[in-house]
Amino acid sequence: MTTISPASVDFTGSQPETPSGRRLTFVEALVEGMRDEMRRDPSVFLMGQDVGAMGGAMQGSKGLYEEFGPRRVKDTPISESAMVGAAVGAALTGKRPIVEVSFGEFLPTAMNQIVLQAANLHYMTCGAARVPMVLRTRVGDGPYRGHPQSYEAWFAHVPGLKVVMPATAADAKGMMVAAIRDPNPVLFFEHMWLYHGVRGEVPAGDHVTPLDSTFVRRAGRDVTIAATGWMVHKALGAADLLATEGIEVEVVDVACLSPLRTEVVEESVRKTSRLVVAHEAWRTGGFGAEIAATIAERCFYDLDAPVARVAAPDAPLPLAKPLRDAFLPDVRDVAEAVRRVHAG
Amino acid sequence: MTTISPASVDFTGSQPETPSGRRLTFVEALVEGMRDEMRRDPSVFLMGQDVGAMGGAMQGSKGLYEEFGPRRVKDTPISESAMVGAAVGAALTGKRPIVEVSFGEFLPTAMNQIVLQAANLHYMTCGAARVPMVLRTRVGDGPYRGHPQSYEAWFAHVPGLKVVMPATAADAKGMMVAAIRDPNPVLFFEHMWLYHGVRGEVPAGDHVTPLDSTFVRRAGRDVTIAATGWMVHKALGAADLLATEGIEVEVVDVACLSPLRTEVVEESVRKTSRLVVAHEAWRTGGFGAEIAATIAERCFYDLDAPVARVAAPDAPLPLAKPLRDAFLPDVRDVAEAVRRVHAG
Amino acid sequence: MATAAPTRINHPAPHAHGRDLLRLMILSRVLEQTCCELNPRWFPAEGEEAAIVGAFYGLRSDDFIAAHYRGPFIAYYLRGADLARLIGQALAKANGYARGRALGFTGPFELGCLPWVAGDLGTSLGVATGVATGYQYEGGDRVVVCSFGDGTSNRGDFHEALNLAAVWKLPIVYVCQNNQYSISLHLSQVLATDTIAARAAGYGMPGVAVDGNDVLAVRAAVEHAVESARAGLGPSLVEAQSYRLSGHWASDPGGYRRDEDVAAWRERDPITRLERQLLEAGEVTRHDLDQLWQDARDEVARAVEVAQAAPSCDAADIGLGEAYAS
Amino acid sequence: MATAAPTRINHPAPHAHGRDLLRLMILSRVLEQTCCELNPRWFPAEGEEAAIVGAFYGLRSDDFIAAHYRGPFIAYYLRGADLARLIGQALAKANGYARGRALGFTGPFELGCLPWVAGDLGTSLGVATGVATGYQYEGGDRVVVCSFGDGTSNRGDFHEALNLAAVWKLPIVYVCQNNQYSISLHLSQVLATDTIAARAAGYGMPGVAVDGNDVLAVRAAVEHAVESARAGLGPSLVEAQSYRLSGHWASDPGGYRRDEDVAAWRERDPITRLERQLLEAGEVTRHDLDQLWQDARDEVARAVEVAQAAPSCDAADIGLGEAYAS
Numbered sequence A, B: 001m002t003t004i005s006p007a008s009v010d011f012t013g014s015q016p017e018t019p020s021g022r023r024l025t026f027v028e029a030l031v032e033g034m035r036d037e038m039r040r041d042p043s044v045f046l047m048g049q050d051v052g053a054m055g056g057a058m059q060g061s062k063g064l065y066e067e068f069g070p071r072r073v074k075d076t077p078i079s080e081s082a083m084v085g086a087a088v089g090a091a092l093t094g095k096r097p098i099v100e101v102s103f104g105e106f107l108p109t110a111m112n113q114i115v116l117q118a119a120n121l122h123y124m125t126c127g128a129a130r131v132p133m134v135l136r137t138r139v140g141d142g143p144y145r146g147h148p149q150s151y152e153a154w155f156a157h158v159p160g161l162k163v164v165m166p167a168t169a170a171d172a173k174g175m176m177v178a179a180i181r182d183p184n185p186v187l188f189f190e191h192m193w194l195y196h197g198v199r200g201e202v203p204a205g206d207h208v209t210p211l212d213s214t215f216v217r218r219a220g221r222d223v224t225i226a227a228t229g230w231m232v233h234k235a236l237g238a239a240d241l242l243a244t245e246g247i248e249v250e251v252v253d254v255a256c257l258s259p260l261r262t263e264v265v266e267e268s269v270r271k272t273s274r275l276v277v278a279h280e281a282w283r284t285g286g287f288g289a290e291i292a293a294t295i296a297e298r299c300f301y302d303l304d305a306p307v308a309r310v311a312a313p314d315a316p317l318p319l320a321k322p323l324r325d326a327f328l329p330d331v332r333d334v335a336e337a338v339r340r341v342h343a344g
Numbered sequence C, D: 001m002a003t004a005a006p007t008r009i010n011h012p013a014p015h016a017h018g019r020d021l022l023r024l025m026i027l028s029r030v031l032e033q034t035c036c037e038l039n040p041r042w043f044p045a046e047g048e049e050a051a052i053v054g055a056f057y058g059l060r061s062d063d064f065i066a067a068h069y070r071g072p073f074i075a076y077y078l079r080g081a082d083l084a085r086l087i088g089q090a091l092a093k094a095n096g097y098a099r100g101r102a103l104g105f106t107g108p109f110e111l112g113c114l115p116w117v118a119g120d121l122g123t124s125l126g127v128a129t130g131v132a133t134g135y136q137y138e139g140g141d142r143v144v145v146c147s148f149g150d151g152t153s154n155r156g157d158f159h160e161a162l163n164l165a166a167v168w169k170l171p172i173v174y175v176c177q178n179n180q181y182s183i184s185l186h187l188s189q190v191l192a193t194d195t196i197a198a199r200a201a202g203y204g205m206p207g208v209a210v211d212g213n214d215v216l217a218v219r220a221a222v223e224h225a226v227e228s229a230r231a232g233l234g235p236s237l238v239e240a241q242s243y244r245l246s247g248h249w250a251s252d253p254g255g256y257r258r259d260e261d262v263a264a265w266r267e268r269d270p271i272t273r274l275e276r277q278l279l280e281a282g283e284v285t286r287h288d289l290d291q292l293w294q295d296a297r298d299e300v301a302r303a304v305e306v307a308q309a310a311p312s313c314d315a316a317d318i319g320l321g322e323a324y325a326s
């Protein structure tokens, strides 16, 4: 199947080229964001399984234990609900905990803490309580193919939570910094293909990407693709492909899923009159449904063709590579959808 | 705020009037469905908190313990994850367990069993395993206002699960029977306002309502309302109201959320060219987004106005009646949305 | 969070504890029974006053509590909560601490109480453990006292929270308010051990079961546990063994249990028991007791008046824009 | 589910057990190490063979097992699974029991094994407990043996499952395959007790910790627990205390622990230990041992050949229409 090799993905994201010219991988940028905030703010600490001496799954917390020690980089038992509860409670005391659930596949074991506590506390106390915590977790397909679930749609459905999914190294750092500084519970989804596969320009020093960001990654006049996470890169791959066919695609990176702001997508669709929504999660009830429904409503008179959704089929996610590759939407699927709406 | 008193709701649902003329409440019909299957099939049993001698929360299992005893009507500890796991495992041995999670608000404590086990087992074993279980749970607002969450969208997003939400007494029985006989895990959502508030004609004896049912509850040519559960009744209330204004509303009861079939809604929209989707859950990422997106795509050239969604606002659900009533969508909100799309 | 210099709350000189504990139990009895009369869906705590008062007595203003949902008002009162505002919650009035948004038995966060923002039992143990995590991170000697029901101890969150607290030596005391029932189910239907305290050994923390109708025993056990938590010695589990004298909610006839059992437990009423002790010890006179009851009734009656006069929750205060902090 | 008349699997006359257990441990060692060579992401079970073989030895064909994800192939083999198909799973070949859909360490459901259909640890304890619920409902005397890691015992599902099994007296045996690590974390970092078996008392079930490198001890403890489960006396918890000699996955250098610890545990290798015992008892000769190793290598080599010759998973077999049974 057509798919862009992670290595080939290489760009700067939301930031202008910095003189420094520093190029980091997605995960390096992510860790730098946590490190900078831990240096700046003593109330920030990290909890998770193997985040300490081991440096985290896929090097997700590399170097933090060495710099900050066991008090601020806490290894936890295999107790996802208690881990998230620990973050909610610590946040209530004014700390700024980052709790790592190793993989998004384990979020179902901590839903009560996330949905019934973290999301409700501020509103239900008429503002007396605040829950400034970050829940980071690895999602999507990846080099090892393990734990590939994408449950972001569940959380985008729950008011009181913020949900972000950066697609570039610069935003991995900038949004992590913003998430840590935000006074609300932020779910931070880290796509595993991006981890070591995406490298880009990352500003040194204080660098904040607003959590409500949506980015136009590539300008084009014919069709808009609104994508999340790794699919942003597949969309860009598809755009390259389609350019050779004379179809100019505009690629929008919906880096913030909740609270959702669709202005950028609307503006783009007013120009292109055509929209493809692309994500790696299951199609039915996926987050793409919300984007499609909202745009179909707000841009009803602008659309020249039905909004198309590119997503995983409605079946459990198989493990073996040939099945996984056939299962997940790829560059070709995105390109095909674009051709369809372009023709339509 | 305008709201129809449950007592005023009274109709037959999917079945023609039966000579018997038996009228049951929603919960009576529900219990009759379980009772009939337990009489018919010795592999059927019920597990849940207080389902035994007490007869279940809101009389949800009244009389079953007296007839079938402790072996087939099992009281459980407060261990939702183990309860659902017990049902999944018992189903693997060929039993047909019904597990009751007292209220949908507690589903977050059992997500791993539902989403990662029940949903995956059949596909992942290439068909060797089957999970013929029913997970029943009380959802939505109700006379006591407790535990009002509506998380159905999460489960409709997960392939391998079936999700139904009957709106009439006849379907409460018929779909419960169908759910018990189905070889798949079925999530059975019981809206608490319907429990004692809706009464209707219920066929005695063997009565099965196919799980993939969608019903036209009222015919009309101007605007289609696609609603679920209690909102079906509010939609009917709105239809009465609007009829006096000369707007003929067609009300579709989407009793099956997953696997979703939209043919009936599509057919209706081809006729009315206008659609309002109504549910009690939060708007963003709610199940209405899927229906709206699908119809906007499939009926792109039929729609004369944007699809409107009537749902709860994106904020946590407050408890006190004045706040709750202001929070939840009601007859007036539905009517208002219909007028908007009718004018649009 | 309360950040003022820590001060002891409702904490008289040691010799007066008995009388003060009695006063609080009587107040709790009158207060909760009044709520049951005002709200048939209220959850009676009759008979469990010793377990509750003993658990939350004598803490500091900078400590934190997470009270079980049954009978928590006296615990909030010990934090300095206003009775009229608490009763307002039972009436779903706008003067309640959550202005009608949270559950009626929620507590004032601003006074160091974990609010009840959802109805799922057990989850609060995780959050309370998190507050203790925050306190430990601060250094200092603030502690958390977290109570929960016997039935709730079968939730996975109980297990994960207690293990985490033990491994990290968190400053938290878990108090099981064991009334032997979960709605209609007797403990023997959902638990195969004699005590819930026995579970503490599986986490490597001290666990003790005490007579939950003896407020002095509960108080002593919790005080000891609080002191060791404050000293950085880690968490403890205290089980206060009592009995739910009334139904699950006020209007629940509770027909699922035998009258003689209930009668037998009425004999052990924690309030009459302490009254007898104090009378025998000569610490109070009959007249003092009548006065305590009268004072409690008066105090509650005044609060009821204020609460009933308070405005109902106003749809205008729904605060749909307040889901996020800024 | 297997429904044929129950027969004992791989179950020779008692006097031959020692030799048979040794054969199985050697086969497990060769089998799993081969998988590690074929797949750097495989999870080594080196040193834990006694805990695994002792747990799943001598069950009936109509019993059910839920094996921990580390080193489960010998347990599936004991159920009658085909080595070539199991190795095919490590290679993600189409001949695997799940044809590449489930995780590589999944087991054949058709042979009474709980498949691994998701990667979240602990959840399987709930499902295994459910299978025991189904068995009890049937009447009869089928049992379930469910193993899990030491780290997994901190998941809430462990707590809820064991309590439910104890309250309902379910026919299930829980075996903790304690290798003292959860990836990089030593047990002492996530547990404040000496044993996990100590948790059994909190559920009212028997709990015993045995030397997990002594296959006869593990086997004896589990056999006893299985017999009492079969007799309707309820569940038990058996903790087999062992050590993970290799990394978390094959290519993990495991730099987070001290070489001398690993070396000390290598001294207690469960296989060499039983070899020594049987030699001393005169039950086997050196030549027998060489033969056992040679047979194991041959058997595995043949299976590897078949597995490698098997077709890769084919996208055409993705079965998107098979999410639901009909």
Ligand SMILES: Cc1ncc(C[n+]2csc(CCOP(=O)(O)OP(=O)(O)O)c2C)c(N)n1
Pocket: B049, B078, B080, B102, B106, B109, C070, C119, C120, C121, C122, C148, C149, C150, C151, C152, C153, C155, C179, C180, C181, C182, C183, C244
């Ligand atoms: C997770 C969860 N499951 C079930 C319920 C329903 N429920 C409300 S109160 C109650 C009984 C709780 O028993 P216990 O913990 O002993 O407290 P008690 O009512 O006896 O004070 C139950 C089961 C709930 N609120 N939360």
Ligand SMILES: Cc1ncc(C[n+]2csc(CCOP(=O)(O)OP(=O)(O)O)c2C)c(N)n1
Pocket: A049, A078, A080, A102, A106, A109, D070, D119, D120, D121, D122, D148, D149, D150, D151, D152, D153, D155, D179, D180, D181, D182, D183, D244
């Ligand atoms: C719920 C959950 N949390 C975290 C993980 C990630 N994880 C995979 S293996 C592992 C270690 C498990 O330790 P243990 O239970 O002792 O088994 P062992 O690996 O030692 O055999 C962890 C934490 C997981 N798979 N599931």
Ligand SMILES: [Mg+2]
Pocket: C149, C150, C151, C177, C178, C179, C180, C181, C182, C183
């Ligand atoms: Mg109780």
Ligand SMILES: [Mg+2]
Pocket: D149, D150, D151, D177, D178, D179, D180, D181, D182, D183
């Ligand atoms: Mg281990």
